Amino acid sequence: MLPILFFLYHAVVIIALSVVIITRRNPVHSVLWMLVLFFHIASLYLFLNAEFLAAVQIILYAGAILVLFLFVIMMLNIKHELNADICIGEWPIGVAIGLSVMTLVILGIGKFSHGPMGQASIEAVKAETHTKALGRVLYMDYLFPFEIASIILLIAIVGAIVLAKKEKASGG
Amino acid sequence: MVPLSWYIGLSAIVFVIGMIGFIVRRNIIIMLMSIELMLNSVNISLVAFSHYLQDFRGQVFVIFIITVAAAEAAIGLAILVALFKNKSAVHTDEIMEMKG
Numbered sequence: 612m613l614p615i616l617f618f619l620y621h622a623v624v625i626i627a628l629s630v631v632i633i634t635r636r637n638p639v640h641s642v643l644w645m646l647v648l649f650f651h652i653a654s655l656y657l658f659l660n661a662e663f664l665a666a667v668q669i670i671l672y673a674g675a676i677l678v679l680f681l682f683v684i685m686m687l688n689i690k691h692e693l694n695a696d697i698c699i700g701e702w703p704i705g706v707a708i709g710l711s712v713m714t715l716v717i718l719g720i721g722k723f724s725h726g727p728m729g730q731a732s733i734e735a736v737k738a739e740t741h742t743k744a745l746g747r748v749l750y751m752d753y754l755f756p757f758e759i760a761s762i763i764l765l766i767a768i769v770g771a772i773v774l775a776k777k778e779k780a781s782g783g
Numbered sequence: 784m785v786p787l788s789w790y791i792g793l794s795a796i797v798f799v800i801g802m803i804g805f806i807v808r809r810n811i812i813i814m815l816m817s818i819e820l821m822l823n824s825v826n827i828s829l830v831a832f833s834h835y836l837q838d839f840r841g842q843v844f845v846i847f848i849i850t851v852a853a854a855e856a857a858i859g860l861a862i863l864v865a866l867f868k869n870k871s872a873v874h875t876d877e878i879m880e881m882k883g
Contacts, residue, residue, distance in 0.1 A: 633804030705806030729838025767854030774861035
């Protein structure tokens with residue numbers, strides 16, 4: 612009974628916060644509500660025995676990405692934003708598309724049947740600790756994708772610097 | 784024990800909310816945040832699959848998704864900064880140079 616209550620609390624809060632995030636007029640409010648949302652998602656990860664990912668979620672999303680968003684919002688003109696329309700004129704079409712996709716997915720959930728189980732049972736993970744077991748899979752079986760991910764990060768760093776750099780005056 | 788389908792349902796609902804936010808909002812910052820919302824909803828379902836199928840592959844995927852999300856946020860915000868410097872507009876319907 613308690614796990615179900617725990618899940619229902621988090622599900623209701625996560626859905627409500629998502630709606631709040633996409634309807635706020637002030638982007639700063641959206642970012643701050645998103646912080647609360649990320650903490651709830653991290654606690655859902657803890658509930659699913661993924662404690663390493665819960666830590667990564669808080670450090671990376673709440674610590675790094677949201678701060679990046681806040682920095683960029685500071686550079687923009689919020690006063691103009693507070694008086695403008697928040698939605699495009701055709702918003703009922705967007706909502707209709709979203710609701711139809713949701714109907715499709717919800718109808719499809721019942722047809723799901725899972726494949727063979729893996730080896731990472733709760734006892735095996737508990738004996739080895741979660742971070743070590745995850746690192747073993749990441750660095751043994753997924754080493755090549757891991758290297759590709761590092762190249763993606765490198766390209767993102769270079770690209771962000773090139774895009775946001777000041778234009779040099781011609782001839783200077 | 785919470786059934787797996789509840790997690791998939793939660794993930795689907797949050798994904799659709801993010802999708803609606805991406806389609807209907809005019810502000811590019813909110814659109815980028817909607818993308819983060821969608822990526823997070825997928826992460827929830829991958830971690831749930833990983834727990835219920837007792838396999839670590841789902842969680843490895845979540846690590847890759849977080850990497851790509853960080854790269855995407857950095858690039859997207861850099862594009863936004865460049866756009867704001869050139870046109871001082873953050874609304875998508877005010878940017879229509881490429882309309883045919």
